[in-house]
Amino acid sequence: xxxxxxxxxYMTRNLVTLKPHVSVNDSIRILLENRIxxxxxxxxxxxxVGVFSESDCLKGxxxxxxxxxxxxxxxxxxxxxxxxxxxxxxxxxxxxxxxxDHRRRLPVVDKGKLVGQISRRDLLRAMDDFSRKHTL
Numbered sequence: 001x002x003x004x005x006x007x008x009x010y011m012t013r014n015l016v017t018l019k020p021h022v023s024v025n026d027s028i029r030i031l032l033e034n035r036i037x038x039x040x041x042x043x044x045x046x047x048x049v050g051v052f053s054e055s056d057c058l059k060g061x062x063x064x065x066x067x068x069x070x071x072x073x074x075x076x077x078x079x080x081x082x083x084x085x086x087x088x089x090x091x092x093x094x095x096x097x098x099x100x101d102h103r104r105r106l107p108v109v110d111k112g113k114l115v116g117q118i119s120r121r122d123l124l125r126a127m128d129d130f131s132r133k134h135t136l
Contacts, residue, residue: 002130007094008087010126011108011116017042018052020075024060027052027074040107040114041078048107048114050078084109085118091126094118 016034018027018041031039031054038053056077063072085094085106097103098120108116 002127003090003092005091005126005130006087007085007089007091007108007118008116010091010122011087011118012122013116015040015114015117017114018074018078019043020049020073020078022074024057024071024074024077028057031057038105040082040117041074042114046113048082048084048109048112050075050080051082051107052078082107086110087115091118091123095123098123 016030016036016039018030018039020041020043022030027039031037038051038056040048041050041052043049052074056074056079060071060077083097083101083103083106085097085108087108087110094106097106103120105117105119107114108118
């Protein structure tokens with residue numbers, strides 16, 4: 001059953017992450033170079049402190065433009081205390097969160113540390129693998 005497939009089985013483990021002190025300009029470059037739309041923000045201990053997205057980049061650019069100031073750092077614009085999921089959760093639990101909250105991805109946290117990320121595409125891959133194994 002799909003209920004038995006864990007988030008840890010399909011999450012991405014090698015993530016591009018950002019630090020809170022990184023400038024928005026540098027983070028834009030990092031997102032573009034890695035062709036990603038957002039990244040988890042971690043402190044020096046590897047604990048998740050936020051999530052930074054393309055929308056956050058735009059907020060920073062607009063605010064700096066309106067106030068004619070420097071654009072600032074990731075910490076100023078990131079989403080703090082983002083919703084997370086455990087690596088032991090079922091992919092169905094993740095699917096419910098994606099549908100209810102219109103999320104594209106969720107940081108995976110174990111004992112306060114970022115260990116991966118699960119996306120809607122990862123869930124589709126899990127469902128495809130399951131259907132291939134369980135259909136004649």
